[in-house]
Amino acid sequence: MKSGFVVLAGRSNVGKSSLLNALVGSKVAIVTPKPQTTRRPVRGILHDARGQIVFVDTPGVFLGKKDELSQKLNAAVKEQLEGIDVVVYVTDPTREPGAEEDNIQRILRKLPTPIILAINKMDLPPEKRPHTDAMRKIDVAQKENIEVSAKRRSDLNRLVDSIFEMLPEGEPFYPDLQITDMAHKEWLEELIREKVFLRLEQELPYSVHIEVTEIGDRDNGSKFVAATVWTTEDRYKGMIIGAKASMLKQIGIDVRRELEAVTGMRVYLELTVNVDPKWPQRFIV
Secondary structure, eight states, rough: EEEEEEEEEETTTTTHHHHHHHHHHHHHHHSSSHHHOOOOOOEEEEETEEEEEEEEEOOBEEEEEEESHHHHHHHHHHHTTTOOSSEEEEEETTEEEEEEEEHHHHHTTOOOOEEEEEOOOTTGGGGGGHHHHHHTTTOOSSSSEOOOTTTTTTHHHHHHHHHHHHHHHHSSSTTTOOOOOHHHHHHHHHHHHHHHHHHHGGGOOOOOOEEEEEEEETSSSEEEEEEEEEESHHHHHHHOOOOGGHHHHHHHHHHHHHHHHHHOOOEEEEEEEEOOOTTHHOOOO
C-alpha cells in the first residue's frame, strides 16, 4: 500500500479546485470563474486499491498584492509545499505566462519534492488555448508532463497512476469513504461563499467571509442553518443584500437548492450580513 500528501500548486484560477473535485469524484472545493476564491487549504481524499492520495488544493500565488489577505494566502501556499510527497503543478494554456507563473516556478525549482506538470483545459479547441506550447516548454525539473481536462475528466487516470508511482509506502491517513477533512460547518461556509461569488460576479470584492453560527434539526425533520456574511464596508453590504434584499434572497435560494439536493432533506437557511473592516485578522490564520 502507498499513501501520501499531494499538493496542487499553481497561479490563481488555473482550475486547481475543479481538478481536485474531479480527482476525488465529489465536490470538496468551491469553483467559480473568479480568481482567488480558494483561501484555506482544502484536502480531498482519493481511495484506491493501491493506497490513498490526500490532495491539498492551495490558494493561487499572487505577485504585487500588498493587502493582508493576499499576503496570508501567499504564505499559506509556501507552507503547504513543505513536507509533502508530490507536487502537481497545474497550468492553464488559455492564459499567457507572466510574472506570477515565473514566481511559482522559482518556488518549485527549490523543492526536493517530485513534480508533475499538469496542463489543464486541454478539452478546449487549439485556438482557445494559444499558450499550450509555452506550457509544454516549462521546466521545473518535473518528472512528467501530463495534459488533462478537469472538466471532461480526461487523462486523470494517467495522472493518478503517475502519482502512485512517486508516493512512498504507507498506511492510509483517513478511513475508507471519507473524501475530505473539512468539517460539515466548514463545507457549508465554503458552499455559501461560492454562491455569493457566483451571484455577485464582477461586482463583489474579495472582502467576504462566511461564518456558520448554527446548525440544527427541526421537529419536522428538516435542517436549520444560520450564517453570517462578513464584509469590510457598508457599500459592499449593500451589494450583497441588494434592493429589497433581492440579492441575499437569491443567494439563499442557490444555497438551499444545493443543500437539499445533497442531503435529500428540506433546509431552512437564515443569512445575515455584517460589516467588520478587520475580519481578515480574525478569520484568516
